Structure formats: C-alpha cells, structure tokens
Amino acid sequence: MTQDAQPTNPISGRMFERASAVLPAGVGSSARSVRAGWAPYPPFIAQGTGSRVTDADGHEYVDYLLGLGPMLLGHRNAEVTDAVIRAISERGTVFGLPHELEAEAAEKVCAAVPSLDMVRFANSGSEAVGTAVRLARTFTGRNKVLRFEGMYHGWMDTVYWSNHPKLELAGPDDAPVPVPAGKGMAPHVGDSLVIAQWNDVAALERALEANAGEIAAIITEPMMLNTGCIMPVDGYLAAMRDLATKHGAVLIFDEVITGFRLARGGGQERFGVLPDLTTMAKGIGGGFPVAAVGGRREIMELVADGRYSHSGTYNSNVMATAAVSATMDILARPGTYEALDRHGAMLLDGYREIATRHGVAHEVQGVGPVGQIWFTDAPIRTYRDAARHARPDVFTAWWREMMARGVLFHPSQDENLFVSTAHSDDDIAFTLEAADASVRAIVAAGLA
Ligand SMILES: Cc1ncc(COP(=O)(O)O)c(C=O)c1O
Known part of the structure; x- marks a missing residue:
C-alpha cells in the first residue's frame, strides 16, 4: 500500500470503486474508511488464515489488526x-x-x-x-x-x-x-x-x-x-x-x-x-x-x-x-495466556528497542497481547496528552512503510496492535525486521 502513481494494489482499487457506488464510503464501518486513514483506499481482503491475511492483489500480511480485535484465536480457528x-x-x-x-x-x-x-x-x-x-x-x-x-x-x-x-x-x-x-x-x-x-x-x-x-x-x-x-x-x-x-x-x-x-x-x-x-x-x-x-x-x-x-x-x-x-x-487451556503474553512482549519490547536505537522519540505502552507505539517526546497518560503530544504524521509514515513490508495494522495511532494465539516467533521476528527497516526509512526521509 503506497500512494505511488502506480498503485501496488489495483484490484483493491477496482473493488473500492465498485463498492463506493453502493456502500457509503465504500466500506461497512467508518473505521475502515479513507477518512479513518486507509488512504488512498483500504486493501480488500481475500482471505485470512491464522496470523495472516492476504489481500485481493495477493499481498500477504502478518495481521495485527485482527478484525479490530475479535480474531484473538487468529483467522478461521x-x-x-x-x-x-x-x-x-x-x-x-x-x-x-x-x-x-x-x-x-x-x-x-x-x-x-x-x-x-x-x-x-x-x-x-x-x-x-x-x-x-x-x-x-x-x-x-x-x-x-x-x-x-x-x-x-x-x-x-x-x-x-x-x-x-x-x-x-x-x-x-x-x-x-x-x-x-x-x-x-x-x-x-x-x-x-x-x-x-x-x-x-x-x-x-x-x-x-x-x-x-x-x-x-x-x-x-x-x-x-x-x-x-x-x-x-x-x-x-x-x-x-x-x-x-x-x-x-x-x-x-x-x-x-x-x-x-x-x-x-x-x-x-x-x-x-x-x-x-x-x-x-x-x-x-x-x-x-x-x-x-x-x-x-x-x-x-x-x-x-x-x-x-x-x-x-x-x-x-x-x-x-x-x-x-x-x-x-x-x-481455558494451560499455556494460552503465557504464549499471548510472550509474543506481545516480544513485539512491544522489540519496537522499544528499534525506536530507541534509531533515536526516534516514542513511548510504547501495552500489556499482554495488546499495545501501541506512540511517537511522542512527552509521556501519554490521558487523551489530552495524546491530542497535544502524539505525532500522527510520524505514525502515518511508519504505517505506510510497515504495510509495504507486509505488516498490517490500523493507520490510526488511536487504534491498537493485537497479537493472537496464532502468532508465532517467526511472525514476530518478521515484523521486527520490517519495523527496523521502516524506522530506518522514515528517519532517512526526514519524517521522524
Ligand atoms: C471498548 C469498546 N467498547 C465498545 C465497543 C463497541 O463494540 P461494537 O463495535 O461491537 O459495537 C468498542 C468497539 O471498538 C470498544 O472498543
């Protein structure tokens, strides 16, 4: 997903055009809309399996959107x-x-x-x-x-x-x-x-x-x-x-x-x-x-x-x-929450380490399999802290880079990163590699 002159997902683009004629904003809920950040249009999803989804253009993503939360057990458990x-x-x-x-x-x-x-x-x-x-x-x-x-x-x-x-x-x-x-x-x-x-x-x-x-x-x-x-x-x-x-x-x-x-x-x-x-x-x-x-x-x-x-x-x-x-x-099975916590911590600790190493001001917050990275140089403890200090421009740049590298999450920093029981060590390692390259790219472009 980039906003290049040559979109990498033309099939989603055509699906969006068709949907927009009969569905307001082309989507079923406002959180999926262009206004919510899915610019120039959201990827249309062809299928999900476990921790991954594939879009209509054949791109596979490690999924941290998880349907905005419901897919705690991964797709199609x-x-x-x-x-x-x-x-x-x-x-x-x-x-x-x-x-x-x-x-x-x-x-x-x-x-x-x-x-x-x-x-x-x-x-x-x-x-x-x-x-x-x-x-x-x-x-x-x-x-x-x-x-x-x-x-x-x-x-x-x-x-x-x-x-x-x-x-x-x-x-x-x-x-x-x-x-x-x-x-x-x-x-x-x-x-x-x-x-x-x-x-x-x-x-x-x-x-x-x-x-x-x-x-x-x-x-x-x-x-x-x-x-x-x-x-x-x-x-x-x-x-x-x-x-x-x-x-x-x-x-x-x-x-x-x-x-x-x-x-x-x-x-x-x-x-x-x-x-x-x-x-x-x-x-x-x-x-x-x-x-x-x-x-x-x-x-x-x-x-x-x-x-x-x-x-x-x-x-x-x-x-x-x-x-x-x-x-x-x-x-209720033993080990379920230990695995969720372990993968959540790997992801969030990894983000902290990467942002720190690249000198990008941030605050990662989360517990268990849910969290978010704030791009901010002040602590975020309330909504007003977020409204005053968080940098949506940096978040958007980071989201674009991550999507292009096969990592899916919501383009708004107000949403969350969700890890499921289907995520594996390999998924998290893949994601952290993408995160490292993405932060490097936004720093190089002067966006963070
Ligand atoms: C904390 C919280 N409460 C309520 C809702 C509403 O749930 P639903 O979208 O199923 O109506 C949401 C949805 O995101 C939520 O995050």
Missing part, C-alpha cells in the same frame, strides 16, 4: 469454525426460544470472568454497553453517567460523546464538557453525561462530588484502548472502585477489547479490580459476532423481574453461543 458448523447442521440458527447451548456458553463465561454471577448475550459491544448503562440506571434510580474523555464505548447515543473531541470544544482540562462524537444525537443526552479526565483520581473525586447522589454509573475500559494504548497509573482502578462504592455508582468495566485478552478473566483479573457490571465482545466469540453483558446477580436480576427488559431477536443465537462455548474451552 478450526475448532471454533467446526463447532459453529456442527451446531448449525445439527440444530439450526435462530429459534426465538431458548436452547441448550445458551446456558452452556453462559456457564463458561461466568466461570472465566471473576465478577460475573450472570450474563446475557448480545450481538455487538455497543448493544452490551447500552444494556449495561440502562441496568445501572434501573438499579440506582439515578440518571447520570460518568465517562472519560478519549474512551470509545460504541455508538449508542448514551455514550457516544467525547471520544476524541477537538480540544477547543472540550472545555478546560479540569472541567471537560460533553462533546457529541457525531451528528444525529439528541443534544439533551449530553446533560446526562459527566466527563472526566482518565488516570486522575482527584479529577474523578471532584466530578463525583459535584454530582453527588446523581451518578448511576462510571464506565471505563480497564486500560484506555481507544486512544491508542494508555495504561492505568498505579492504584487508579482500585481508587475508582472505592470511589464508585462510596458514591453508590455502578462501576461498569467495558471489557469489549480487554475481555479474555489481558487474561482469561480480562482486565479485571489482570489488574485485580472487580466491577459491578462488565461488557464483553471482541474476544468472546473466536471471531464470530457476539457480545455479552454480565455482573452481580442483584443487578442482572433486574432483567428477570422485568424492571429492565433486555431484548434482541438474534441474542444467544446458535452460531454465537456455539462460538462462545468453543472459544471458552480453548482459552
């Missing part, structure tokens, strides 16, 4: 694929009535994630978050939701605010204001949101005190993974837990990315802090579209007694629950 095919051929697809696989999958998910007594399946992370917020409101009888600048919790009106606001619209550092992430949202929803900087206990305390008795939920990722990768500072999540309890707010961990990835029990296991409700999606189904919301029995039972109605024609369908059940079995 044979066990999950077989389980889904078998379930369809033996049972069907959608019944509008319960079936046995549903409880089987739910038992396995509750066994894996420390804070879950009960769980309900959904079809996307956005839906799961929408349900978690409503459950929190029902449970507390309060209305407001405290969310952090720089996080993304899906596209529901309730939370699709202040993801990556322009700083000139976002208010002072110590008193951020809600900024809608796009048009089409009812403006009054902003009144139900309290925005705070992440990684700052005093800021959280101030926001809770200023809205005492009104906050239904605090929603956070256990680590910030929608502004690149930002780790929680020591003690931050534990302090958030204590403050949520003190103020009677439901603590929601949005583990759509971290779930089943940072550990079998997700970020809550890895960081040792338990939320009241958890949302899960990308790691839960081995690449099949499925999500879940779960948590403490007394909150989840609001669904059972009808105070909150959780609906969805496709919830708990046969494909989804078969995929979850098979994925949970694979993830």
Whole structure:
C-alpha cells in the first residue's frame, strides 16, 4: 500500500470503486474508511488464515489488526469454525426460544470472568454497553453517567460523546464538557453525561462530588484502548472502585477489547479490580459476532423481574453461543495466556528497542497481547496528552512503510496492535525486521 502513481494494489482499487457506488464510503464501518486513514483506499481482503491475511492483489500480511480485535484465536480457528458448523447442521440458527447451548456458553463465561454471577448475550459491544448503562440506571434510580474523555464505548447515543473531541470544544482540562462524537444525537443526552479526565483520581473525586447522589454509573475500559494504548497509573482502578462504592455508582468495566485478552478473566483479573457490571465482545466469540453483558446477580436480576427488559431477536443465537462455548474451552487451556503474553512482549519490547536505537522519540505502552507505539517526546497518560503530544504524521509514515513490508495494522495511532494465539516467533521476528527497516526509512526521509 503506497500512494505511488502506480498503485501496488489495483484490484483493491477496482473493488473500492465498485463498492463506493453502493456502500457509503465504500466500506461497512467508518473505521475502515479513507477518512479513518486507509488512504488512498483500504486493501480488500481475500482471505485470512491464522496470523495472516492476504489481500485481493495477493499481498500477504502478518495481521495485527485482527478484525479490530475479535480474531484473538487468529483467522478461521478450526475448532471454533467446526463447532459453529456442527451446531448449525445439527440444530439450526435462530429459534426465538431458548436452547441448550445458551446456558452452556453462559456457564463458561461466568466461570472465566471473576465478577460475573450472570450474563446475557448480545450481538455487538455497543448493544452490551447500552444494556449495561440502562441496568445501572434501573438499579440506582439515578440518571447520570460518568465517562472519560478519549474512551470509545460504541455508538449508542448514551455514550457516544467525547471520544476524541477537538480540544477547543472540550472545555478546560479540569472541567471537560460533553462533546457529541457525531451528528444525529439528541443534544439533551449530553446533560446526562459527566466527563472526566482518565488516570486522575482527584479529577474523578471532584466530578463525583459535584454530582453527588446523581451518578448511576462510571464506565471505563480497564486500560484506555481507544486512544491508542494508555495504561492505568498505579492504584487508579482500585481508587475508582472505592470511589464508585462510596458514591453508590455502578462501576461498569467495558471489557469489549480487554475481555479474555489481558487474561482469561480480562482486565479485571489482570489488574485485580472487580466491577459491578462488565461488557464483553471482541474476544468472546473466536471471531464470530457476539457480545455479552454480565455482573452481580442483584443487578442482572433486574432483567428477570422485568424492571429492565433486555431484548434482541438474534441474542444467544446458535452460531454465537456455539462460538462462545468453543472459544471458552480453548482459552481455558494451560499455556494460552503465557504464549499471548510472550509474543506481545516480544513485539512491544522489540519496537522499544528499534525506536530507541534509531533515536526516534516514542513511548510504547501495552500489556499482554495488546499495545501501541506512540511517537511522542512527552509521556501519554490521558487523551489530552495524546491530542497535544502524539505525532500522527510520524505514525502515518511508519504505517505506510510497515504495510509495504507486509505488516498490517490500523493507520490510526488511536487504534491498537493485537497479537493472537496464532502468532508465532517467526511472525514476530518478521515484523521486527520490517519495523527496523521502516524506522530506518522514515528517519532517512526526514519524517521522524
Ligand atoms: C471498548 C469498546 N467498547 C465498545 C465497543 C463497541 O463494540 P461494537 O463495535 O461491537 O459495537 C468498542 C468497539 O471498538 C470498544 O472498543
């Protein structure tokens, strides 16, 4: 992928032209669009196998995009694929009535994630978050939701605010204001949101005190993974837990990315802090579209007694629950997370070493099989640090060089690098060779 006069992927170019006539922006989700950085057009993918994908023009890439996260087991994991095919051929697809696989999958998910007594399946992370917020409101009888600048919790009106606001619209550092992430949202929803900087206990305390008795939920990722990768500072999540309890707010961990990835029990296991409700999606189904919301029995039972109605024609369908059940079995095998951690560390340590050796200002952050490299000469601890100090121009130059050398990841530094169980030592070695050559090239071109 380069922007040369002679594109190296003309077949993708033709596919993009065809798609653009019938699909807005030529793609199915905005994160795949030219506007999101896939210039001059995204590579069209022909197939994926394990840790690699091949584009329509025949280029093979080691894949760190991993479908934006779901392909934790690599592409077309044979066990999950077989389980889904078998379930369809033996049972069907959608019944509008319960079936046995549903409880089987739910038992396995509750066994894996420390804070879950009960769980309900959904079809996307956005839906799961929408349900978690409503459950929190029902449970507390309060209305407001405290969310952090720089996080993304899906596209529901309730939370699709202040993801990556322009700083000139976002208010002072110590008193951020809600900024809608796009048009089409009812403006009054902003009144139900309290925005705070992440990684700052005093800021959280101030926001809770200023809205005492009104906050239904605090929603956070256990680590910030929608502004690149930002780790929680020591003690931050534990302090958030204590403050949520003190103020009677439901603590929601949005583990759509971290779930089943940072550990079998997700970020809550890895960081040792338990939320009241958890949302899960990308790691839960081995690449099949499925999500879940779960948590403490007394909150989840609001669904059972009808105070909150959780609906969805496709919830708990046969494909989804078969995929979850098979994925949970694979993830429970000894050694799974040791291998993910080892390959993640090889990649991130390798990036650190290469950027340091070439004298490029950077900060690599990550844990287990997820992370990101920031090109910056200042530490990144909050969204505003990233907005002020990170260098998207250097990241874009680096991304172009890496893509040209067969390494796939998202062109935006706000996304992540994902390692799967299918990645091998050879994949990482190949990637680090490409990284060395890419950094050398951007330094030589005066771009870093
Ligand atoms: C933390 C987080 N929450 C929620 C979502 C929304 O999930 P989905 O795209 O499945 O609706 C995402 C998607 O990227 C996410 O990263």
